[in-house]
Amino acid sequence: MTLKTIVKGKVTGKVLKSSQPINFLGSVDKKTGEITDKKHALFGKKIADSILVFPNGIGSSVGAYTIYSLKSNNSAPAAMACQKADLTVASGCALANIPLFILSPDEYDSMKDGDEISLG
Amino acid sequence: MELTKDEEKSLNGEHGEALQTAYRILSATGEATDAEKLVPIHWAHVSGVNYNTIGDAGEEFLATISKNAKFKVRTTVNPMGYDKDSVEKFGLDENFIQKQESIRESYKKMGVTPSFSCIPYEIYDMPQEATQVAFAETNAAIYANSVGKLKTNKESAFSALASAITGKSPYSDLRKDDSPTMSISMKISDPNELTFGLLGYFAGKVADKSVAISGVKNLDKRCNKSLCASMGTSGTCGKFVLDDNSNASEKVDFDEKEMQKVYDELNTTESGDLITLGSPQLGLEEMNDLASMLKGRAFKKRCLIFCPRTIQEQARHMGYAGQLESAGCELMSDCCTCLTPLVTKKDADSVTTNSIKGAYYLKNSNGLDVNLKPLSEIVRDETS
Numbered sequence A: 001m002t003l004k005t006i007v008k009g010k011v012t013g014k015v016l017k018s019s020q021p022i023n024f025l026g027s028v029d030k031k032t033g034e035i036t037d038k039k040h041a042l043f044g045k046k047i048a049d050s051i052l053v054f055p056n057g058i059g060s061s062v063g064a065y066t067i068y069s070l071k072s073n074n075s076a077p078a079a080m081a082c083q084k085a086d087l088t089v090a091s092g093c094a095l096a097n098i099p100l101f102i103l104s105p106d107e108y109d110s111m112k113d114g115d116e117i118s119l120g
Numbered sequence B: 001m002e003l004t005k006d007e008e009k010s011l012n013g014e015h016g017e018a019l020q021t022a023y024r025i026l027s028a029t030g031e032a033t034d035a036e037k038l039v040p041i042h043w044a045h046v047s048g049v050n051y052n053t054i055g056d057a058g059e060e061f062l063a064t065i066s067k068n069a070k071f072k073v074r075t076t077v078n079p080m081g082y083d084k085d086s087v088e089k090f091g092l093d094e095n096f097i098q099k100q101e102s103i104r105e106s107y108k109k110m111g112v113t114p115s116f117s118c119i120p121y122e123i124y125d126m127p128q129e130a131t132q133v134a135f136a137e138t139n140a141a142i143y144a145n146s147v148g149k150l151k152t153n154k155e156s157a158f159s160a161l162a163s164a165i166t167g168k169s170p171y172s173d174l175r176k177d178d179s180p181t182m183s184i185s186m187k188i189s190d191p192n193e194l195t196f197g198l199l200g201y202f203a204g205k206v207a208d209k210s211v212a213i214s215g216v217k218n219l220d221k222r223c224n225k226s227l228c229a230s231m232g233t234s235g236t237c238g239k240f241v242l243d244d245n246s247n248a249s250e251k252v253d254f255d256e257k258e259m260q261k262v263y264d265e266l267n268t269t270e271s272g273d274l275i276t277l278g279s280p281q282l283g284l285e286e287m288n289d290l291a292s293m294l295k296g297r298a299f300k301k302r303c304l305i306f307c308p309r310t311i312q313e314q315a316r317h318m319g320y321a322g323q324l325e326s327a328g329c330e331l332m333s334d335c336c337t338c339l340t341p342l343v344t345k346k347d348a349d350s351v352t353t354n355s356i357k358g359a360y361y362l363k364n365s366n367g368l369d370v371n372l373k374p375l376s377e378i379v380r381d382e383t384s
Helices: A063-072 A087-096 A105-110 B005-011 B017-032 B051-065 B094-110 B138-146 B157-166 B193-206 B221-234 B256-266 B284-293 B309-318 B320-326 B356-364 B375-382
Strands: A002-007 A011-017 A051-054 A079-082 A100-103 A116-119 B038-040 B043-046 B074-077 B168-170 B182-186 B210-214 B239-242 B250-254 B274-277 B303-306 B329-332 B350-353 B369-372
Touching: A002 A087, A002 B017, A063 A087, A063 B051, A063 B157, A079 A087, A087 A100, A087 B017, A087 B157, A100 A105, A100 B017, B005 B017, B017 B157, B017 B168, B043 B157, B051 B094, B138 B221, B138 B239, B157 B168, B182 B193, B193 B210, B193 B221, B193 B250, B193 B256, B193 B356, B221 B284, B221 B356, B250 B256, B256 B356, B256 B369, B274 B375, B284 B309, B284 B320, B284 B375, B309 B320, B320 B329, B350 B356, B356 B369
Parallel strands: A011 A051, A051 A079, A079 A100, B043 B074, B182 B210, B182 B250, B210 B239, B274 B303, B274 B350, B303 B329, B350 B369
Antiparallel strands: A002 A100, A011 A116, B038 B168
16 A cells, blocks of 8 residues: 555556666756666666656755756656655655655565556 | 644645745655654755756746745855856856856845855854754755754755745654664775765665764764765765764674775776866865875866865965965866766866765766776876
8 A cells, every 4th residue: 555645646657666766866867857877777768757666766955856857848757656755856746746655565566667557 | 744823824825825835845845754843943055056957947946936935044055057257168058157147046036145055064153053954965964964963854955945935844853863773884994085985875875864883983074074975975864973882773884895886886987087176065174285285286187176165265365275276276166066067078078086976976967987086196196
């Protein structure tokens, strides 16, 4: 079960799952939504319109602006779902109005890359 | 999270759009971090100033919110994209300068203290211990909690902005006195600032909210800053304590093998086309120290030094700035190595620096190769 809803919304979409945390400022192109960090598990993938499932955000506080910019550039995920929410992801999603959910460990583990799911 | 009646009204828009936006952000960050309430804060330090990082969407958001928002507490800000005194040397386009000036204007309208610095802890008097503040800029938040003994969340750009506008921040874990559940044993002998940068990057990856570090006695300012900046880059950890007797349940070693792993992740070349120092920006002590190290020597390559404007002015009065310039350094204020638009693939393929944080963003955001070395080796290898 979803443990907590941080930003409300109903979404259906395809899971893009990352085994690694995400530093939005350092590894996501704010215009295209492409993961640009060569060492990241999602390198080269686009996060636009996905249900982005990842452990948590890390790094720069300015990553919140990256999330907001993604939305303005129509490159944002349809929703995000995390193991734990950090302030950068929570505030970025709140301002950009991107649904954000905290998942239970079981639910997190059961979500597979490419699954079609509904949240909210 | 419980809100007071007045906070509830603000969230519902009864006190205007700007306050509603601010409370929407605080509600989300409060829920995310299981805070039970908001607490008053006495100083906000806001990130999200550099047009290079926040882009058009950020510039437009700030222009809109600044029409109605006023900062309620003292609010300092992070570096922007350039130093206006030298911007013409760098060939930035008109659009960049126009947008950057609009961002500066928006912050000014809201009542900012125009610090344009990522080291507020070095250029302002620190409040007394345990004062609640709200610092975005991860190195400053970690420094405030760990060295300054203040209380702050590892705020985001938006949560610190919301705190500046409301004078409040969620009462989350880092504001409480919880002991770290993870302890790292420092096993590297004779460490320098780069070693502590590598340790911080490792700590950020393995620790959650806070971390104890054993085997380290005293840290000078350069090592402290390096540790805080790299810890902020790699994780969510917002505080460290030097403690040889931690009762943390999880213990890990930071040894040669772990250190090499981090170094190999970030170091991509053996030599840089130019040198950048200052991520975080350099303070007066570091400027003095560097001027002494460079006595009778000069850089063989371009060397950019980033420091706050007020530090550059003091360094000029005290003669350090002149000495650094004689040794071939270019001094830049109001901006920083980290996410600078001034060093791009057009100018260089690679950069030498002693900053782990600088290396991470030069590599990932600017697409440059990075050569990491401690300052003593940079001076040894790159000057004559």
